[in-house]
Amino acid sequence: MVQDYIKAPSAQERKTEKESRLQFSKYASINFMFYITMALGSYVTVFLQSIGFDAQQVGIITALNSGTGVISSPFWGMLSDKIRSVKKIILITLVIGTILFALIPASSGISLGGLSLAFVFIPATMFFKMPPMSLLENWMLKNSSAEGLNYGAIRAFGALSYAIASLVLGYLIPMTGTAFVFYANAVLTFPALLLFLFTKSSADDVGDKKHLTFKEMKIGQVFKDYYLMTYIIFSIFERIPFQCAMTFLPFLVADVGGDTAKMGIILGLRAFIEIPVMLLLKPLRKRIPLYYLIMAASGFFLIESILFSFINSFEAIVAISVLHGIGNGLMLTTGVSYVFQLAPDHLKATCQTILASMNSIAGILGGILGGVLIKAVGVKLFYLIIGLMMLVALVLFILSFPFGEKVLGKKRPGLSIQ
Secondary structure, three states: OHHHHEOOOOOOOOOOHHHHHHHHHHHHHHHHHHHHHHHHHOOHHHHHHHOOOOHHHHHHHHHHHHHHHHHHHHHHHHHHHHOOOHHHHHHHHHHHHHHHHHOHHHHHOOEEOOEEOHHHHHHHHHHHHOHHHHHHHHHHHHHHHHOOEOHHHHHHHHHHHHHHHHHHHHHHHHHHOOOHHHHHHHHHHHHHHHHHHOOOOOOHHHHHOOOOOHHHHOHHHHHHOHHHHHHHHHHHHHHHHHHHHHHOHHHHHHHOOOOHHHHHHHHHHHHHHHHHHHHHHHHHHHHOOHHHHHHHHHHHHHHHHHHHOOOOOHHHHHHHHHHHHHHHHHHHHHHHHHHHHHOOHHHHHHHHHHHHHHHHHHHHHHHHHHHHHHHHHOHHHHHHHHHHHHHHHHHHHHHHHHHHHHOOOOOOOOOOOO
C-alpha cells in the first residue's frame, strides 16, 4: 500500500495523512508516466544499428551526445538555480526535446556530403532531451524531503513503468520497427507533461523569489567539498565503462545470436528487479551510509560486465542482467541522494547537473573507447576489459574515505534517510 512508504508528516509542513497520501500519489504518478518515455528513449542505439550504423559510428554519436550533455546539463541546472525554479526549466526542455526526438528517424535518412544528418541532429536533440530527467530527480527529491515522503518508494514507480514499457516494447518492436518509439514518445509525453504541470509542490514557490546573480550563487563552493568531489570523480571513472556496457549491449546480443529487437526484455527485467531494491532502501539508509550502498551498486555492475565476457546465449544475458537490476536499484536513488545530502542548499540542482555533465564526459570517452575496443578485440573481451576498469574505479573510491579521514582530517558524511 502507498501509505506504507510515507513517513509521519513533519510539524513544519502540517500535512494530514490524507494530504500526504494524495501528494505521494501525484509524485508517484509523475514518475510512472515519465519513465515510460524513458523506456522509449533507450532505443536510439538499436534504431541506429537497424539502419546500418556499425559499432564505431554508434560510438561516435554516443560521444557527441555526451559532449552535448557536458554543456547542456550544467547550463540548464545553473539556469534553474538562478531563476529559482527547476520546474520551469523542466517544462521548457521537455517540450523542445520531445519535438526534436520525434524527428530523429526523418533526419537519419538525410545525408549531407555523404554524412548522415544523424551525426548532427541527434546530439542537438540531446541538448534538450538529456537534462529533464536529472532535473526531475532533483525536483522530486527536494519535494519528497520537504514533505516527509519516501523518495525511494516514489522512484520505484518509475522503475515499475520502465519495466512494463520495456517488456511491452520487447514484443512490440519486432512487429512495428524501432522508428515507432520516436513517435510514441511524443504521444506519451503529453499526459506526463500535463500531470507534471498541474501538480503543486512545496518547491514550486521558489520561482517567485528574487533571482540570484551568478556571483550570489557562489558556484565555487561545489568544488571545495572533498567528499562531493571524490564522488563526482569516481562517477566519471566508473561511468566510462558503465556507459560502454549500456550503449553496446545490442552488439553483445547480436554476437550471441539474439534478436536486438527484444532488448526490451532485458531492460524490463532489470527495471523490475530495481523495484524491491528501492523499496528496501529506506531501512537500509537508517543503518548504512549512502557511500557504502554506492560501493555495493558498483560491485554488482562490474561482476555483470565480467560475466558477460563468458556467455554464449541470449538467455544468459537475460539471467546475468538481474545483477544490473540490483545495482541500478541501489545506485539510482543513493547516487542522487548522496549529492543532495552534500550539496549546498542553493546549488542542489546545479550539483545534480554538474554530475550529469561529468557523466557525459564519461560518455564521450566511453563511446569512443567502446567502438574502438569492439572493433579491435571483439565484444566478449571488451566486456571483460570494462569490468576490470570498473574494479579499479571502485577500489580508488573505497580508498578515498580513509585518505580523507586520516590524511586530510575530513569527517565522513553521516547517515541520510532521504
